[in-house]
Amino acid sequence: MTVEAHARVDLKALPAAIGAKKVSFGKAEDMERLLGVTPGAVTPLAAINDADGIVSVVLDAAVAGASRANVHPLHNRATLGMTGADLVTALTAWGHRPLVVSVPSSADQQG
Numbered sequence: 001m002t003v004e005a006h007a008r009v010d011l012k013a014l015p016a017a018i019g020a021k022k023v024s025f026g027k028a029e030d031m032e033r034l035l036g037v038t039p040g041a042v043t044p045l046a047a048i049n050d051a052d053g054i055v056s057v058v059l060d061a062a063v064a065g066a067s068r069a070n071v072h073p074l075h076n077r078a079t080l081g082m083t084g085a086d087l088v089t090a091l092t093a094w095g096h097r098p099l100v101v102s103v104p105s106s107a108d109q110q111g
Helices: 014-018 028-035 044-049 084-093
Strands: 058-060 069-071 080-082 099-101
Touching (some): 028 044, 058 084, 069 084
Antiparallel strands (some): 069 080
16 A cells, blocks of 8 residues: 555554455565565555566555655665656556555544
8 A cells, every 4th residue: 555655544444445354564575575575665666576466556546646656666775756647557557456545544533
């Protein structure tokens, strides 16, 4: 899942928002095996390494619609800027059409 850097995701509300029973953080060995990245370098661009289509990509609607989305290019020593639309196009071309949703924020609970 990719959200804006300042986002505070409501992890309790997230499963319902993406149509899942539950969500959990990925294990380091699974990230390496499935996406070819390590914790701290996870990026939606790593979907290119998932030739078997095992991983689902979720983008917050704000990222998908952004005029500039900054992502890591498979490592965390650099940043690549692209439009959210270009990110969606790339993922789709790689066979990983992202699920674009309004990711619930923990700030949504306050009020």
